[in-house]
Amino acid sequence: MSEISRDVIIVGGGLIGLTTAHALATSGITSHVIDSQDITATVDPLYDGRASAIASASVKMLKLIGLWERLAQSAQPIWEIRVTDSDSPQFIHFDAAHSNESGPNESGPNESGPLGYMMENRQLRAALQGKARESDAITLHAPVHITGLCQSETHASVTLANGTVLKAPLLIAADGRKSWVRDQVGIRTSHWGYGQAAIITTVSHREPHGDIAHERFLPDGPFAILPMLDDAEGRHRSAIVLTVSEATGHAMMALPDRPFQAEIASRFGDFLGPVAVISKRWSWPLGALAAEKLTTGRVVLVGDSAHGIHPIAGQGLNLGFRDVAALAEVLTEGLRLGLDLGDQVLQKRYERWRRPDMMLLLGVTDGLNRLFSNNLAGLARLRQHGMGAVNRLPKLKKFFMNQARGEGERQPKLLRGLNL
Amino acid sequence: MNASAATSINEHEIDKFNALAASWWNPDGPSKVLFAMGPARMGYIKRQLVSHFDLDANARYPLKGLKILDLGCGAGLISEPLARLGADVTGIDAAQENIMMARAHAKQTGLDIEYIPTTAEALVIDKKQFNAVVSLEVIEHVADAQDFAKSCHALLKPGGMFLFSTLNRTLESYAVAIVGAEYMTRLVPRGTHEWKKFITPAEMAEILTVAQFRSVRIEGLNYQPVHKSWAIGANKSINYIGAAIRIEV
Numbered sequence: 001m002s003e004i005s006r007d008v009i010i011v012g013g014g015l016i017g018l019t020t021a022h023a024l025a026t027s028g029i030t031s032h033v034i035d036s037q038d039i040t041a042t043v044d045p046l047y048d049g050r051a052s053a054i055a056s057a058s059v060k061m062l063k064l065i066g067l068w069e070r071l072a073q074s075a076q077p078i079w080e081i082r083v084t085d086s087d088s089p090q091f092i093h094f095d096a097a098h099s100n101e102s103g104p105n106e107s108g109p110n111e112s113g114p115l116g117y118m119m120e121n122r123q124l125r126a127a128l129q130g131k132a133r134e135s136d137a138i139t140l141h142a143p144v145h146i147t148g149l150c151q152s153e154t155h156a157s158v159t160l161a162n163g164t165v166l167k168a169p170l171l172i173a174a175d176g177r178k179s180w181v182r183d184q185v186g187i188r189t190s191h192w193g194y195g196q197a198a199i200i201t202t203v204s205h206r207e208p209h210g211d212i213a214h215e216r217f218l219p220d221g222p223f224a225i226l227p228m229l230d231d232a233e234g235r236h237r238s239a240i241v242l243t244v245s246e247a248t249g250h251a252m253m254a255l256p257d258r259p260f261q262a263e264i265a266s267r268f269g270d271f272l273g274p275v276a277v278i279s280k281r282w283s284w285p286l287g288a289l290a291a292e293k294l295t296t297g298r299v300v301l302v303g304d305s306a307h308g309i310h311p312i313a314g315q316g317l318n319l320g321f322r323d324v325a326a327l328a329e330v331l332t333e334g335l336r337l338g339l340d341l342g343d344q345v346l347q348k349r350y351e352r353w354r355r356p357d358m359m360l361l362l363g364v365t366d367g368l369n370r371l372f373s374n375n376l377a378g379l380a381r382l383r384q385h386g387m388g389a390v391n392r393l394p395k396l397k398k399f400f401m402n403q404a405r406g407e408g409e410r411q412p413k414l415l416r417g418l419n420l
Numbered sequence: 421m422n423a424s425a426a427t428s429i430n431e432h433e434i435d436k437f438n439a440l441a442a443s444w445w446n447p448d449g450p451s452k453v454l455f456a457m458g459p460a461r462m463g464y465i466k467r468q469l470v471s472h473f474d475l476d477a478n479a480r481y482p483l484k485g486l487k488i489l490d491l492g493c494g495a496g497l498i499s500e501p502l503a504r505l506g507a508d509v510t511g512i513d514a515a516q517e518n519i520m521m522a523r524a525h526a527k528q529t530g531l532d533i534e535y536i537p538t539t540a541e542a543l544v545i546d547k548k549q550f551n552a553v554v555s556l557e558v559i560e561h562v563a564d565a566q567d568f569a570k571s572c573h574a575l576l577k578p579g580g581m582f583l584f585s586t587l588n589r590t591l592e593s594y595a596v597a598i599v600g601a602e603y604m605t606r607l608v609p610r611g612t613h614e615w616k617k618f619i620t621p622a623e624m625a626e627i628l629t630v631a632q633f634r635s636v637r638i639e640g641l642n643y644q645p646v647h648k649s650w651a652i653g654a655n656k657s658i659n660y661i662g663a664a665i666r667i668e669v
Contacts, residue, residue, distance in 0.1 A: 154525070337466060345649075
């Protein structure tokens, strides 16, 4: 039975696990990345048709850790976000030029850059995996099951199904919402379902989208139109995220193609000309989750293993990237002081840094969803006023803008474009 | 006991000390305060070494090539970080028990550190010399601080760096030493704190100058209740940390 030591063990080779490995590698921190799935299969467009909104702050990190060069050509910039309510003439209008203190007159949109980018998850996965295979600092173990996890005074170790034992002073759980590691180490969660499903598909439309994202609060739930790059045949495309009740979701998933297309087209409208569904449809049940703590012993949680939020603001992946950036900064400081990477001082710093942001976003998305997924007349009026208010109050608007960009308070260095 | 006898102790005996080492290394155990000080102390030590020896602070092993003596190493709380940064570390402690615990822990963490149960004076007689001598929370326990400084001088190669931390002799430190008595009495098992023996920064500078050190610098080591952490700062009224260079000739 062989035993191989590296600086950290990362359980989960998805978007967050591999981004963590790359961020740590920039500081010379070596990792084992373990996934029970055949991760090469996850780059197939039929496996995961989702696309993610990547905030501009997250893009700064992807640039610094050498991933953006592999992603830039498949990234669709978002220059503007239009938020509308179904029966309200008011809409909130976020555009890149307005997000700087200086305002549009002093700094044009080209200086501040787009609000973020749309990226297909499979392309992110392909870039993350490709770079991991070329990296000496990252050892991939996939697909392989973990049969045991244990912690000693000085190490965490996992035993793989093939008998290999991997050992490191720190184990990072990036194994998603149903985290096996989290269960093994006994970290409990608070979680609740929204009784809703997100239906995801891709449409083509005759006119270009103009790099604009739309979030519409329709009577049966939020409907998001997210710009994508033209496909190989030159069709203009957008990703659709439709949030509906579970029952409506089941019904929509059961619809034949033509009536499904009609449902999507009626919500989309004709402002970009005729609309056609051009991909499979996927449905995800929606729920929220918060781990009671982010660390225990020599184990630390990142991404969805620590928190799951409502996708209403498109912030789940960005929240996970913030975990990655904070953890990479804390561990790099520890490494440079010669500390044990599993040192409690480091873990407590990470926990104190991340928990407020995580709880804030959980609360905000939960509240937004309750506000916008409800058809009561009183709430409808409240949100009409609310939207007008967001537009009129520069500070409130700036808060939402900064969330979209991922630029809250006390951001980790990588998200500010600074090397570790 | 001499070094060769100490190193001949077999591995099974070392393992017996695992449980004791575990308590020393427990961040909520008797060494809690030292753990909390760890990042600030190591930050200071590394900055001083990197600047004096012109090293690359961001390298994976910035202290590679430096022979460092951790004088009064306890269970290795400073020896281990120094070794992780690439230094060739020798840890000495007069207490055999501490050395056994330090060895047991280093074996678990897989770090290569030479731990010897001996004294500074014995190493001087053996004519051992190092690029740096680190001695934290030790000088307030020694019989004669001036003699101790002289030994540290002898243990350094010309131009080598001496790094120290200790407690000031003020009313604040008196309160802390009483309150913190439990942790401090465990710091050096065979000694207890005597507030009268605490040394002020001015006296420390004088002692080092007399012992043929130059470029003495001293900073405060302060607890920040808001951040629940320690930081280097201007206030030297309780804990302070410093460095000095052995005059080259």
